[in-house]
Amino acid sequence: xxxxxxxxxxxxxxxxxxxxxxxxxxxxxxxxxxxxxxxxxxxxxxxxxxxxxxxxxxxxxxxxxxxxxxxxxxxxxxxxxxxxxxxxxxxxxxxxxxxxxxxxxxxxxxxxxxxxxxxxxxxxxxxxxxxxxxxxxxxxx
Numbered sequence: 492x493x494x495x496x497x498x499x500x501x502x503x504x505x506x507x508x509x510x511x512x513x514x515x516x517x518x519x520x521x522x523x524x525x526x527x528x529x530x531x532x533x534x535x536x537x538x539x540x541x542x543x544x545x546x547x548x549x550x551x552x553x554x555x556x557x558x559x560x561x562x563x564x565x566x567x568x569x570x571x572x573x574x575x576x577x578x579x580x581x582x583x584x585x586x587x588x589x590x591x592x593x594x595x596x597x598x599x600x601x602x603x604x605x606x607x608x609x610x611x612x613x614x615x616x617x618x619x620x621x622x623x624x625x626x627x628x629x630x631x632x
Contacts, residue, residue, distance in 0.1 A: 492593075498622075499556065499557060499559055502553055502556035502557040503557040505553050505557075506550070506554050506556075506557040508552040509549055509550060510550065513546055513550065516546075517584060519539060520593075520594065521591050521594060523593045523594070528539055530624045537620075539600070540600065540602075540603040541603075542603075543600050543604050543607065544603045544606060544607040545579055545607065546593055546607070547577060547603075547604040547606065547607040547608050547611075548607030548610050548611040549578045549607075549611070550577050550580075550611075551574055551607065551611035551612060551615065552578060552611040552614055552615055552618075553571060554573030554577060555571045555573035555574060555598075555611070555615035555618075555619075556573075556615070556622040557573070557616065557628070558572050558573045560570075560615065560618075560622075561573075561575075563575065563602070568583035568598060570612075571612060571615055571616070573615070574608060574611070574612040574615065575629065577611075578608055581601070581604040581605070581608065582601075585597075585600055585601045585604065612631060
């Protein structure tokens with residue numbers, strides 16, 4: 492019988508791959524390079540903002556699953572570690588653009604990041620609940 496990889500292993504591989512892709516996009520943008528992804532975002536209304544939303548929501552959801560929904564206490568609230576990590580990453584990445592001559596800091600990009608992170612945090616909590624509920628059902632059998 493072939494053992495299927497766990498959702499957490501798949502999420503870890505997907506997170507690493509998507510993070511490398513994101514670093515490549517950031518490097519390309521920071522060095523003034525061009526990519527098919529930039530061209531696509533320019534051809535769609537609000538394409539850049541949609542891109543930020545997709546990147547940061549995907550990273551947040553994938554990292555939360557890869558970290559097995561690990562939580563930390565933050566200001567008397569429980570928050571997923573993956574979410575807080577991506578918030579930090581987004582803030583550093585967006586603010587660093589103010590220091591790079593070929594880039595410019597944009598609050599709308601940061602807003603798109605935040606909306607994507609918030610939605611993915613919500614979906615991560617729902618997914619965790621569903622997986623926990625499924626474990627309970629399987630244990631009863």
